Amino acid sequence: MRILIVDDNLPSLQSLSLVLHDLGYEPTPFEDPVAALAEARTTWFPLIITDIRMPGMDGLTLLSHLKEDPTTAEADVVLITGHGDMETAVEALRRGAYDYLNKPINARELAAVVERCAEHQALLMENRELREHLDEAVEERADTLRRELESARTRLRQVTGIGDVVAASPAMSGLLDETRVFHDEPSVPVLIEGETGTGKEVVARLIHYGESGNDTPFIALNCAAIPHELFEAELFGHEPGAYTGSRAGGSPGKLELAAEGTLFLDEVAEMPLSLQPKLLRVLEERSFYRLGGVKRREFKARVVCAGNRDLAAMVEAGQFRRDLYHRLRVGHLRIPPLRERPEDIPVLAGLFLQREAMRKKKHFTALSPDALRLLGRQPWTGNVRELENAVERAVLLHDGPALTARHLSFLDEHAMAEVPTPVTAGQPGAWRLDPDNLTLPDAPFDVEALVDGLVRKAVERFGGNKSRAAAYLGISRFALHRRLSK
Structure with missing residues (x-):
């Protein structure tokens, strides 16, 4: 980037030029502000650094000429100020100066200011190019912007969660x-x-x-x-x-x-x-x-x-x-709460499944009917957050084209809480098995077969849900599995 430097103090001018050259820029030094202004009108300098106090034309006057001329108006102007020039520096900012540097100039601060000016000029150049080519590319650019806007909205909904x-x-x-x-x-x-x-x-x-x-x-x-x-x-x-x-x-x-x-x-x-x-x-x-x-x-x-x-x-x-x-x-x-709006469960579960499958690079694309039935039976005491966590856990542990009830088997823990409270004697429809008042048959019978029959009936009663059947029978899920495996 070409930089015009204006300072009537020759040692200061040479020192500043050397630092900018070492930073990789192309400095052009001028002791005379009038000559510098003429050069700026014929050669484009994205950045102009000028001292405030100079004979013939001070820095504020030079700034005004630069900003009034269409050929130099978009150049960034940085003023060099002394301790007594702060009010003048503030006035320069009001007139359109980009920034100012205090004497003695710190090389690190100088590098930072010049880098910001370079970024600013890059943006201005991009805007100029867009304006120059706007007529011929307006429809294509509009389509691109619409796509970018839609993409930004999608990212916004993902980041903020409002898509949930x-x-x-x-x-x-x-x-x-x-x-x-x-x-x-x-x-x-x-x-x-x-x-x-x-x-x-x-x-x-x-x-x-x-x-x-x-x-x-x-x-x-x-x-x-x-x-x-x-x-x-x-x-x-x-x-x-x-x-x-x-x-x-x-x-x-x-x-x-x-x-x-x-x-x-x-x-x-x-x-x-x-x-x-x-x-x-x-x-x-x-x-x-x-x-x-x-x-x-x-x-x-x-x-x-x-x-x-x-x-x-x-x-x-x-x-x-x-x-x-x-x-x-x-x-x-x-x-x-989620239990009061069951219609939302399939839609939310599908949304979470799609998102988690994409994040974890899994192949799930849909929820199976048995998975939807299982989700619909849950109490969801933790509401939407619990549903989201359940889907995330299933996707983390499994993969496949469809998420099934088998992938969500851990939800049986919640289903156990739904086991109806056993009715007690004296209530309508109550039934009680009292071990102390059993009448045994005269003929021998197979106790194991009787227990097996009770287990099968309990599993059938709860639609194959083994956790609920085990809770109903008062045995562990492991014991139920062992009984069924026989």
């Missing part, structure tokens, strides 16, 4: 409709409630990103993971020396980092009661102060909260502020 929200059930269809409304109204706080594993953060990200993406920050804070004594600084940030152990330069909090994006407060029920009035004030006034600070900072972010505890009950018990609760639930979503 499916709406096969009426309940989830209605919920997705509401997320679209909340996405369009960033000033409305949203409270998401649901059991553990239902996907509350995924829904929060869906509210933030919407269907077309969002380049503003999504800042998540797990309220249960922050010690109470550090919670205020974590949320509001702090100024230098605000408290013992604080960072010397201060630090922004999550309110500040969220900028114009979304602040997601997970497990909001765990927020200290003493801090809740301060959060309420932020929501009401849309501003805040850092801990130990006097500067009022504007708060523009959307607030989305989530929790698996009953906030309404906590309000009645005095464990959560009523006014904050009602402010947070202006927008309210309840994610139903």
